[in-house]
Amino acid sequence: MSASFRFSHAITRKPAPSITKGLRAIDIGTPDLDLMQGHHADYIAALRRTGAEVIELPALNAFPDSVFVEDTALCLPQGAVIMRPGAPSRLGEAAEMAPHLATLYREVRHISGADSFIEGGDILTTEREILVGRSARTNAAGVAELKTLVADWGHTLREVSTPPGVLHFKTDCSLLDGETILSTERLAASGCFPGYRVIHTAEGEDACANAIRFNDLVIMPAGFPKTRDLLDKAGFKVVEVGNSECAKLDGGMSCLSLRFTPRT
Numbered sequence: 595m596s597a598s599f600r601f602s603h604a605i606t607r608k609p610a611p612s613i614t615k616g617l618r619a620i621d622i623g624t625p626d627l628d629l630m631q632g633h634h635a636d637y638i639a640a641l642r643r644t645g646a647e648v649i650e651l652p653a654l655n656a657f658p659d660s661v662f663v664e665d666t667a668l669c670l671p672q673g674a675v676i677m678r679p680g681a682p683s684r685l686g687e688a689a690e691m692a693p694h695l696a697t698l699y700r701e702v703r704h705i706s707g708a709d710s711f712i713e714g715g716d717i718l719t720t721e722r723e724i725l726v727g728r729s730a731r732t733n734a735a736g737v738a739e740l741k742t743l744v745a746d747w748g749h750t751l752r753e754v755s756t757p758p759g760v761l762h763f764k765t766d767c768s769l770l771d772g773e774t775i776l777s778t779e780r781l782a783a784s785g786c787f788p789g790y791r792v793i794h795t796a797e798g799e800d801a802c803a804n805a806i807r808f809n810d811l812v813i814m815p816a817g818f819p820k821t822r823d824l825l826d827k828a829g830f831k832v833v834e835v836g837n838s839e840c841a842k843l844d845g846g847m848s849c850l851s852l853r854f855t856p857r858t
């Protein structure tokens with residue numbers, strides 16, 4: 595079993611010109627659309643290198659953060675769950691994603707409670723469980739609703755905490771294989787990964803904790819050589835992709851795609 599990192603499909607969305615108005619915790623500069631488009635193309639090429647089908651959705655200028663498609667849905671083998679993003683400016687992105695997943699999955703469920711908020715960036719699916727970090731974007735009602743929605747698909751959900759001041763749970767961690775997680779020391783210190791093998795990001799390189807294992811590749815942001823070497827030595831096949839522009843909006847490798855194998 596390796597359903598948590600072997601995928602037949604990915605969905606991405608082109609960055610929109612409005613990306614310059616994207617949400618960010620701290621303003622460290624305006625993202626350059628041309629450069630972001632180049633990085634995005636490299637990212638899609640890396641996904642395709644693995645043999646997966648990559649669906650590229652058109653840009654949505656009404657939603658500045660819509661390139662970060664991961665927050666709109668949780669894709670499992672049995673079906674997809676459409677999220678309710680906790681950022682008001684992003685709420686409408688989920689409805690934009692739903693019809694695309696409906697063409698690929700027999701079953702699409704929805705987080706629907708008016709008080710339920712949950713974003714895909716707070717969800718790490720492993721071989722044995724779904725970890726969901728409570729955060730400024732993901733609340734208890736959202737976690738509880740997701741837990742109910744996935745129970746009859748055979749999934750166990752465990753609530754954990756996203757570190758204070760960190761956008762999403764997966765800002766600080768990534769799945770590397772069926773038993774291994776890349777994590778910042780600050781997140782791993784919370785004790786949320788019992789029974790997993792944890793590889794810590796190298797000193798000073800917390801910003802590369804958001805990587806993805808996609809089929810045979812680990813796709814990580816460029817510019818973090820110590821962590822890249824750690825992953826190389828651990829036997830992972832690493833591909834680096836520029837992320838300087840998405841990083842200005844607190845975005846990383848996982849944020850840029852939905853990755854899945856729909857069961858037909």
Ligand code: GLY
Binds near residue numbers: 659
């Ligand atoms: N800029 C990505 C987000 O805040 O959701």
